[in-house]
Amino acid sequence: MKDAGNVNRLGLPIGGLAKFGADEAMAETETLGYRPLYTQVRDQLVRRLVEGSWSPGMLIPSEMELARQLNVSQGTVRKALDTMTAENLLVRRQGRGTFVAQPEDSRILFQFFRLAPDAGEPAFPQSSVIRCHQTTATDAEAVSLEIAAKSPVWRIERLRSLQAKPVLVETITLPEARFPGFETVKDIPNNLYQLYSKRWGITIAQAEEKLKAIACAAKDAAHLGVRAGEPLLLIGRVARDLEGRPVELRWSRCLTSQFHYAVSLR
């Protein structure tokens, strides 16, 4: 209950800046350089995820243990863990502990798949690869992925189906630099984000999508089983890792006669 001034708890080379002064040398508030302790704790813990010392599914130390390790109070650790839980990086289970989120958690599965049937329960789609090859990034791709122009990339084209009916064709672009040895992947799995995590330790933490309505191109029409010109929902997605760097670019052309894209605004 006595707050004796917080002296330099996490001394490590944290990206941020020092905090409060002690009771004496409290002159420097840095005016702009101020980061709450719990955000510094958060960054320390995110680093453990980035570096892979904490991997998906793993039980992490208890709040008390982390508080001891980092030399802060349990309440501060709690606030850091709460923000990470809100970001879907951790899953907390009362009585059991706190776990690192995995891409196969059912909650996470649908975080990035928003297409649902008009009638019936949402389901995760099956996939079949149409084509997978190495090429160079277009200018637009290079900008979106924040890589140099004409950098080498992998391009995957696949057809996805729900309830055995084709629902979308998607083109996925991956910077080769982030996925060394991609050519050795024999079977491209349905859940790509699980592959990124297991094979390259890349966690997809967030994504932005832009939606448009377009007319179906002849090439896609064959795969989707509709006439060219049919209205399709076009979804452009940039997926980012824990540090906010773009990892994947994806263009999906979706049939929405029996499906819809669901959004909740709050």
Added chain:
Amino acid sequence: MKDAGNVNRLGLPIGGLAKFGADEAMAETETLGYRPLYTQVRDQLVRRLVEGSWSPGMLIPSEMELARQLNVSQGTVRKALDTMTAENLLVRRQGRGTFVAQPEDSRILFQFFRLAPDAGEPAFPQSSVIRCHQTTATDAEAVSLEIAAKSPVWRIERLRSLQAKPVLVETITLPEARFPGFETVKDIPNNLYQLYSKRWGITIAQAEEKLKAIACAAKDAAHLGVRAGEPLLLIGRVARDLEGRPVELRWSRCLTSQFHYAVSLR
């Protein structure tokens, strides 16, 4: 620092159930009937919004004052206020106080308008009413709005433009019962949710949207200045009040050649 067991702080006819037992009669945990104190505080405060004793833009009492009023600690009030802030019901400003959110707050404006130009800054669209009349709900509308079949409703059709270019046609359906005296509204304003708030004390707190791609109907084509059959983005929205009851049904048909619908997945 001594926690003496929390006895029945908010005695009011709160929807929930009693909480903990006192030090003696701690036999009843109700097994399922347990609501954290801060959620009860939240419900009390939301009630003030629903009843209108707190209105948009108003400065609400300080945390300390609320803690005294409700006979709980400041920390519990804080947690309740934090959840309400996360729900966009309140706006907190360090050094000034906590305010009731208003529909014209710029942050709130774009909470429910997700269309942005492909190039340039997002802007709020201008509107012109095409038609506004009284009719009865279709079966589908009655289901979505949770009203009786063939209930009287208002139906508004309007054209909205960005940068002086028509971008969408929307059809809005309102249950007459929730909007008494709607016929006296002379000029239907651009920001409808602000009107609902000021005129009927209805706060739109959340909405669900379903998106599809469709072909432009002949009727809409004229207004949007495109050929019939052109691909359009169809957005169906159910907007709900503070208590989660549906208030408004809206179908928008959007031109997305120079605009897109933006979603952030986290």
Added chain:
DNA sequence: AAGTGGTCTAGACCACGTG
């Protein structure tokens, strides 16, 4: 019974905005 996360409290100090 032990351990974990979840809630609640009380009090200190800090940063921000206004007078």
Added chain:
DNA sequence: ACGTGGTCTAGACCACTTA
């Protein structure tokens, strides 16, 4: 200088899970 929200701490008790 004052009041507000924001952060941090320390300790208590509750609810859930596992052993």
